[in-house]
Amino acid sequence: MKIAFVANEGGIMKFLKRAAAVGAATALLSLAGTSQAGATTYTGADCSGAYPCLVFYYNANFKGSAANFVGYGKINDLAGYTFATSGSGKGLSVKNHAASSFFIAKTADETAVIYYNSNQGGACDELWAQGSKQAQANQLHNTYNNNASLKIFDGSQASGICYQF
Known part of the structure; x- marks a missing residue:
């Protein structure tokens, strides 16, 4: 009986090691997918129907x-x-050269915030969809040619400290 238990224990250990390896690989892939899906990415010249999308323009009035x-x-x-x-x-x-911006939202509550300083600091301009799924700043107010960072998020989280478009 003891021999059967030892043989069974080896099979269980192999199974557990294999399950742990598969679980770890799945967790890593899951985390990688989450971080990519949750990141703002630069697309250059075209949103290609992807939303939300914040567009910076070099000059005022888009x-x-x-x-x-x-x-x-x-x-x-x-x-x-x-x-x-x-x-x-x-x-x-783009840093310190944007004069206007256009925000196209996926839902009516998405918000884009443009900051004067790096790491989302200092004065800011907020483009909040507010039900229309878009917001525009013909000329940025607090960050006109002084824009260093940005944040895009879901939810009507009007900050109250930014100039709001």
Whole structure:
């Protein structure tokens, strides 16, 4: 009987090790998928029907080159991103060069906040969909040509401290 138990124990140990390896791999894949799905990503020149989408323009009134950011999450420093479409400003850094912005939401409560400083600090402009699934800033107020970071989130969380469009 003892021999049968030892043999069974070895089979159980193999099963447990295999189950743990599969579980760990599944957990890692799950985490990787979550972080990618929950991140704001730079798409350059086109949202391609992805929402929510924040578009920065080099000039006021939605003119000049554009740069698009899609999804929920934040960008701590806009220095590594450039205006991608044709027009004035193409190829320049988005950081401290955006004059206007347009926000297209997936739901009526999504919000995009543009910050004066890196890491979501300082004065800010808030584009809140407020039921219309879009918000626009013909000319940014607090972050006009002084925009360093952004955050896009779901929910009507009007901050009360940002200039609201």
